[in-house]
Amino acid sequence: MPSSLNPTALARLLGSWNSGALPAYRELADVVRLLVMDGRIPLDVALPSERSLASTLGLSRTTITAAYASLREQGFLTAGQGSRGRTSIPHRSTPVSMPGLAAPEGLLDLAYASLPAAxxxxxxxxxxxxxxxxxxxxxxxxxxxxxxxxxxxxxxxxxxxxxxxxxxxxxxxxxxxxxxxxxxxxxxxxxxxxxxxxxxxxxxxxxxxxxxxxxxxxxxxxxxxxxxxxxxxxxxxxxxxxxxxxxxxxxxxxxxxxxxxxxxxxxxxxxxxxxxxxxxxxxxxxxxxxxxxxxxxxxxxxxxxxxxxxxxxxxxxxxxxxxxxxxxxxxxxxxxxxxxxxxxxxxxxxxxxxxxxxSYAEPLGSRLEELRDNRASLLELLAEHLPEWEVERPQGGLTVWCRLPTPGSTALTVVAPEFGVRLAAGPRFGVGGAFEHYMRVPYTLPPAQLETAVKALREAQDKVGDSPQLRRSLKAEERFAVA
Missing domain, CATH: 3.40.640.10 (Type I PLP-dependent aspartate aminotransferase-like (Major domain))
Structure with missing residues (x-):
């Protein structure tokens, strides 16, 4: 894992970030924050110096300074020496979803594709x-x-x-x-x-x-x-x-x-x-x-x-x-x-x-039957509530791979907890920020909980779709493990 990020690499990750909807420093800080949250910029990586990034992006050094200051205030950049702060996740005193831990109470966890014990x-x-x-x-x-x-x-x-x-x-x-x-x-x-x-x-x-x-x-x-x-x-x-x-x-x-x-x-x-x-x-x-x-x-x-x-x-x-x-x-x-x-x-x-x-096969008969029922329920629910999603029917395993109508998997992942669901963003399954068009949905929950989860996905999708600039002002979510 690299210990620092050069300005050219960061510019490539940023893509077309400057829409003009907000001050440039705000938009830059928001996009960097989302890249950190999504894991495309790893933790404890030094960002480019203010001077070098300003030159690469064609911006004033004041804009870069303000963006870095905003990231420090939010807890996504350490104080560091000079402008070479390192990426981090904000510390909070209230319980949050930390890497490797189950979802907080009250959230249906669609980031983990795992079953309860046999x-x-x-x-x-x-x-x-x-x-x-x-x-x-x-x-x-x-x-x-x-x-x-x-x-x-x-x-x-x-x-x-x-x-x-x-x-x-x-x-x-x-x-x-x-x-x-x-x-x-x-x-x-x-x-x-x-x-x-x-x-x-x-x-x-x-x-x-x-x-x-x-x-x-x-x-x-x-x-x-x-x-x-x-x-x-x-x-x-x-x-x-x-x-x-x-x-x-x-x-x-x-x-x-x-x-x-x-x-x-x-x-x-x-x-x-x-x-x-x-x-x-x-x-x-x-x-x-x-x-x-x-x-x-x-x-x-x-x-x-x-x-x-x-x-x-x-x-x-x-x-x-x-x-x-x-x-x-x-x-x-x-x-x-x-x-x-x-x-x-x-x-x-x-x-x-x-x-x-x-006795490997002993519990599998009932578990496979349960998974078939769950899969059928999830596919029906997605067709009913999210008909614009293109859904691939799996031959086995625990998950369905869905193509969204527009790129926005990361934004949907950040919004979803407001509606009671935790997700794993599509880019977590790829290299170089790919799969913003995709979402993995497990069918490891029973049908009643799957119905609740899919309805929550519908609400989250509507919120993201109705607010194109929403991703620029979303509250930060902690990065967590995916299984």
Missing amino acids: GEVVHRAFADALTELPALLPGFGYDALGIPVLREAIAAKYTADGVPTTPEQILVTSGAQHALNIILRTLAGKQHKVLVEHPSYPNALDAIRTAGSRPLPVALPSPDAPDSWDIDAMVAAMHQQRPAMAYLVPDFHNPTGRLMPDHYRKRLARAAASSGTVLVVDETLRGLNLDGGAAAPMSAFSPAVVSIGSLSKSHWAGLRTGWIRADAPLITRFVATRTTMDLGGPVVEQLAAARLVR
């Missing part, structure tokens, strides 16, 4: 785990690979899915995000390119940037296109750009819910092998197959594929249990990286996870 199944797994714990207590409790019983269970699951796997090919992690960070540190250091679908999972994009790597986005076609993935563009990017790795979500892609067909998977595996690109495949949503579509795991097409899995979406995010499947020598490299971050995961959680993996 209650009885998860509870029973932990109760059984406690009976198995005494046998492990004489040991130190550290195991960077993961406890054997869980690695054996995960390996057996891959084998049953048609990908023969041994426990030596499994590394247990503290969730899928932890797994991705280990992989990035091992395979894609600073300035390495990482091919990603565009849009993609926000936390993956954040992890790639934080690792110092450069996302190489390849756009997904529109939903009415004959192909759901632009495989030609992906293959061309691999051969021409030679990315160190590719991060893909082929199984009920987040946020679109698409399922990649087998012939595309086979072609990508061949292209990755010939270009020296490591295919890293996020399979955390693979179990949430709502329409019965069939696709083999990507690792069935190449032994060089690195797979990420977890129990967060299928069973419960609170388990914080994930894993990496790869060939044994690569797992050894991942373990060496992992020990610089931590020395292993909690033992009781792994014992419980082993039971859940061994």
Whole structure:
């Protein structure tokens, strides 16, 4: 992550910001504030000096000074030395939505695409785990690979899915995000390119940037296109750009819910092998197959594929249990990286996870039926209350990807809490400020709450639509995690 922003880069992010509706310093401050809130300008980054920014934008230094002063007053810029203040989020004494925390009470949370626990199944797994714990207590409790019983269970699951796997090919992690960070540190250091679908999972994009790597986005076609993935563009990017790795979500892609067909998977595996690109495949949503579509795991097409899995979406995010499947020598490299971050995961959680993996399908029947009902309700509600939105019907997963009639996803996200809903802005799913035309809407809430949420979206959309200059004077919202 850069420690400072040069004036040319900031000007590019600002775009056509000066509409003349307000004094120039106000408009400049408002746009910078929205860029910080949306994450397109990271926190703790030094903004350009007043003199250099004034020269680049063709404005007086007085205008820049006033804009920076306004940002400092609002808490979006630290005092700093001279004009080189650093971006920040304002401190407030009242409870607010902070990064990583659930939405404040009274808000329906549409930023998190997660389900409540498969209650009885998860509870029973932990109760059984406690009976198995005494046998492990004489040991130190550290195991960077993961406890054997869980690695054996995960390996057996891959084998049953048609990908023969041994426990030596499994590394247990503290969730899928932890797994991705280990992989990035091992395979894609600073300035390495990482091919990603565009849009993609926000936390993956954040992890790639934080690792110092450069996302190489390849756009997904529109939903009415004959192909759901632009495989030609992906293959061309691999051969021409030679990315160190590719991060893909082929199984009920987040946020679109698409399922990649087998012939595309086979072609990508061949292209990755010939270009020296490591295919890293996020399979955390693979179990949430709502329409019965069939696709083999990507690792069935190449032994060089690195797979990420977890129990967060299928069973419960609170388990914080994930894993990496790869060939044994690569797992050894991942373990060496992992020990610089931590020395292993909690033992009781792994014992419980082993039971859940061994009976992986047990809670899925009822959960998938519930998700199908929720999806149908959400699609009907969006068609009724927001008919101008173009909605892509997902084949699985937890979310619907919607195209708005006009760009304004960020403004809608900032306004929505007034109507009782928290959202994740479309640009969070892209690179370079893309997807202001888009919004991800999960169907993880029950139909009654989805109805309340969609009606609130209608009100928020009307407010944004009726006030074109509203985005210039919106109150600040805290940046928060997206799941």
